[in-house]
Amino acid sequence: MRLRTMLPELEGATAWLNSGEIKRKDLVGSPILVHFWSISCDLCKRDMLVLNQICEQYLDHWRVISVHTPLSDEDKNQEEVRRVADEHEIYRPVLIDHEDRLSKIFRIRHVPAYYLFDGEGRLRHYQSGGGGLSLLRRRMDRLSGQ
Template sequence: MKLREEMPTFDGVTEWVNGGVTKSDLKDSPVLVHYWSISCHTCKETLPQLNEWRERYKDQGLRVVSIHMPRSEKDMELGPVKEAIEQYKLIHPVAIDNDYKLVDAYKNQYVPAYYLFDAEQKLRHYQAGEKGLKMLEKRLDRVLMPEEVER
């Protein structure tokens, strides 16, 4: 995806955990779309940071949607994915994308990957891997609290 591109819909999700969302449900809210996989060690290490952001920025209206992208056939087993969602306290909506419909819509290739959309549902930042988490945090601040960043 390119910057300023509009957020894709969530059509084609295999299954939702913690309730599903539509693009219209997220209207007027900044959204962090997060890709991860159960077989990705780095993904699991970064989940506590994702949860921290979800809580820290909820008063600024941030909505978090995670997308589980299987990297192998074993990753498509729903039981272990659901157990990991519970274990890592992912209480926000999590889409299971076993048919790669969302992967294709986002043109995503990596896990972990983060797509930050502003309240107008335009892509403001993309980041992949754990090394860019500090950069992503700066972008979250800029999108969610622009008046404070400008001071």
């Protein structure tokens, strides 16, 4: 996905955790963080505590959606996804993308992956891999006008 690309519709979810279905129109108007992760990704789990702190810090100004994308067939157990989300205190909406529809649109190659969209829904920053959450926080500050 290229910078300045509009946030795509969030279609094709196998299920949603912690919310009902959310559409693009529900998100645009505030900055948006879309976070891709997988239950079999150790880096995802390691960074989750810091990511949760970031999400809490920006709760009033940002919309945050997490997307579970499977790395293998074993990752497609929805109850295990729910268990791991609970274990890591992921209380924000989680789109379960077990048919890889959204992952293909976003061109996910590695998890964790973070996409920041401005209030108009245009992609302003992307990063993937473990660590680097201080850079993510700086980019979120910039988009928040802080």
